[in-house]
Amino acid sequence: MTGFSEKEKRAFEETLEGYLSADHPLHEALFSAMRYSALSGGKRIRPYLLVTFCRLFGGSFELALPFACALEMIHTYSLIHDDLPAMDNDDLRRGRPTNHKVYGEAAAILAGDALQAKAFEIMLSKESVAAAGASRAARAAAILAEKAGVAGMCGGQGIDLAFEGKEIAPQILLQMDLEKTGALLSAAAQMGAVLAGAPEEMLAPAREYAENLGIAFQITDDLLDLTGSEETFGKPIGSDLQNGKSTYVSLYGASGARAQAALYTEKAKAAASLLPGGGKELSELADQLIKRTY
Amino acid sequence: MTGFSEKEKRAFEETLEGYLSADHPLHEALFSAMRYSALSGGKRIRPYLLVTFCRLFGGSFELALPFACALEMIHTYSLIHDDLPAMDNDDLRRGRPTNHKVYGEAAAILAGDALQAKAFEIMLSKESVAAAGASRAARAAAILAEKAGVAGMCGGQGIDLAFEGKEIAPQILLQMDLEKTGALLSAAAQMGAVLAGAPEEMLAPAREYAENLGIAFQITDDLLDLTGSEETFGKPIGSDLQNGKSTYVSLYGASGARAQAALYTEKAKAAASLLPGGGKELSELADQLIKRTY
Numbered sequence: 024m025t026g027f028s029e030k031e032k033r034a035f036e037e038t039l040e041g042y043l044s045a046d047h048p049l050h051e052a053l054f055s056a057m058r059y060s061a062l063s064g065g066k067r068i069r070p071y072l073l074v075t076f077c078r079l080f081g082g083s084f085e086l087a088l089p090f091a092c093a094l095e096m097i098h099t100y101s102l103i104h105d106d107l108p109a110m111d112n113d114d115l116r117r118g119r120p121t122n123h124k125v126y127g128e129a130a131a132i133l134a135g136d137a138l139q140a141k142a143f144e145i146m147l148s149k150e151s152v153a154a155a156g157a158s159r160a161a162r163a164a165a166i167l168a169e170k171a172g173v174a175g176m177c178g179g180q181g182i183d184l185a186f187e188g189k190e191i192a193p194q195i196l197l198q199m200d201l202e203k204t205g206a207l208l209s210a211a212a213q214m215g216a217v218l219a220g221a222p223e224e225m226l227a228p229a230r231e232y233a234e235n236l237g238i239a240f241q242i243t244d245d246l247l248d249l250t251g252s253e254e255t256f257g258k259p260i261g262s263d264l265q266n267g268k269s270t271y272v273s274l275y276g277a278s279g280a281r282a283q284a285a286l287y288t289e290k291a292k293a294a295a296s297l298l299p300g301g302g303k304e305l306s307e308l309a310d311q312l313i314k315r316t317y
Numbered sequence: 318m319t320g321f322s323e324k325e326k327r328a329f330e331e332t333l334e335g336y337l338s339a340d341h342p343l344h345e346a347l348f349s350a351m352r353y354s355a356l357s358g359g360k361r362i363r364p365y366l367l368v369t370f371c372r373l374f375g376g377s378f379e380l381a382l383p384f385a386c387a388l389e390m391i392h393t394y395s396l397i398h399d400d401l402p403a404m405d406n407d408d409l410r411r412g413r414p415t416n417h418k419v420y421g422e423a424a425a426i427l428a429g430d431a432l433q434a435k436a437f438e439i440m441l442s443k444e445s446v447a448a449a450g451a452s453r454a455a456r457a458a459a460i461l462a463e464k465a466g467v468a469g470m471c472g473g474q475g476i477d478l479a480f481e482g483k484e485i486a487p488q489i490l491l492q493m494d495l496e497k498t499g500a501l502l503s504a505a506a507q508m509g510a511v512l513a514g515a516p517e518e519m520l521a522p523a524r525e526y527a528e529n530l531g532i533a534f535q536i537t538d539d540l541l542d543l544t545g546s547e548e549t550f551g552k553p554i555g556s557d558l559q560n561g562k563s564t565y566v567s568l569y570g571a572s573g574a575r576a577q578a579a580l581y582t583e584k585a586k587a588a589a590s591l592l593p594g595g596g597k598e599l600s601e602l603a604d605q606l607i608k609r610t611y
Contacts, residue, residue, distance in 0.1 A: 050472050050476075053467055053475035057467075100430075104426055107426065109421070130475070132398055132403060132404065136429070140433070140470075143459075143462035144463050147459035148459060149459075152455055160455055161458075164441050168434050173435065177431035178343070178344050180427055181344060181346060181347035181431075
């Protein structure tokens with residue numbers, strides 16, 4: 024299984040938890056809501072990708088670590104907000120009650136907001152800037168800001184809202200998924216590369232790899248919503264269908280969606296082959312993510 | 318009246334609007350919700366403070382401008398989220414329907430999220446980094462991240478939630494107001510100073526000034542909630558009382574609160590006097606903000 028080693032996983036989880044320790048008793052309630060979702064055992068694919076790209080260009084795990092935690096915080100906040108009653112109104116996430124089910128809506132909104140701020144605080148901290156240099160730290164944080172915002176994650180969620188219950192054209196679905204899922208993966212890849220001082224011309228294949236991986240990943244998620252079990256998926260099955268959401272499955276059928284996932288996986292692997300060492304680890308990751316479906 | 322000159326005000330509003338122009342037709346709906354609140358004619362006190370501190374230490378309006386816009390975006394997102402039904406459930410802001418009343422709850426949450434991301438994108442953009450230098454840009458953005466997060470604005474809102482409908486001790490009310498209101502003003506002052514390369518020992522009086530200004534400002538707001546008119550206040554009068562919120566007015570009575578506002582204004586002016594040129598403009602601002610009440 025590609026991913027963090029046991030030792031790295033432990034270091035990542037401990038560092039993430041450390042960033043979310045209360046600085047004052049009056050802030051404990053808010054930090055508690057932040058930790059509940061951040062430390063709920065996600066797959067940590069984005070942090071792993073960031074670390075992998077950083078190492079690919081000669082950077083270290085330690086250099087990447089604060090940025091990997093920040094990226095995961097952005098991902099976590101987006102899940103908290105997406106699950107809200109006003110958004111997807113989900114009760115279950117990673118097999119546990121969603122944040123607002125436990126802490127209430129107001130605290131869930133606030134926990135998401137605070138996680139976003141914390142992400143930038145960490146990336147721009149004295150320690151991060153000293154380790155990465157101000158230029159690289161600022162650039163990595165700028166990439167994440169862009170990909171988390173309207174040109175990425177928020178933009179994709181906005182498209183999702185706009186087309187709720189409506190048929191969606193294939194090219195709009197593609198853009199939505201590129202933004203909702205591809206953007207943060209693309210940020211992971213580019214941030215890792217930038218932190219390690221990768222040559223500029225390497226950023227295009229990094230992005231290309233991550234975006235295609237993102238689409239394949241999203242299609243796989245759409246398929247899991249149809250064919251997965253609630254136990255392994257961690258959330259109710261069939262909710263897309265129930266919510267009338269257009270997905271690759273609703274547009275192309277299950278076998279068509281599987282073919283598309285395979286196609287985007289191949290595209291991702293082709294981009295990976297342009298990276299140092301032929302991107303072997305990245306190809307394995309792509310193969311592995313698509314296999315979640317079958 | 319202390320504040321931006323007409324020309325500066327126009328430049329600020331135009332720049333802010335420029336940052337919120339849609340990059341793609343599919344993002345127009347989200348940008349529209351972001352613009353609705355960001356361009357609703359706030360007093361722009363935070364941006365003005367940032368610019369003023371930048372100039373005080375030899376920096377220019379142009380250098381400060383992107384950071385001033387970013388700061389106002391953070392302030393704007395906090396207003397959008399604070400007004401949500403799950404939070405303060407306010408229908409009116411600056412004399413207009415609140416964001417979620419116009420665009421719906423989901424879009425309002427998302428517009429807030431996207432405004433926060435945009436703020437960091439702007440501060441860390443190639444242009445901002447080129448103008449301010451990576452170190453100063455990163456440090457200014459780090460200050461804002463900290464003051465917008467749990468150690469500041471979000472933390473204060475969290476305290477507010479925790480004490481909803483409960484009596485609040487004076488020292489907790491003070492911390493809440495320092496975080497809810499003082500933190501972003503303190504960020505404004507310190508960001509401006511840092512951008513202009515102010516000596517380190519000047520950051521303490523800058524923070525001191527802004528935090529005391531923030532408390533005076535908050536007390537004045539509490540008083541306006543009691544004695545203002547809906548027309549000039551821009552939102553319903555008496556909502557704090559109705560919501561059972563502890564404020565300086567509920568703790569000290571109107572005349573006690575007025576005395577406290579005067580006290581914190583004097584503290585702010587004392588800190589200002591330690592700044593270059595005796596902080597004359599800043600003292601005027603402090604006097605002016607407190608006069609909103611009477």
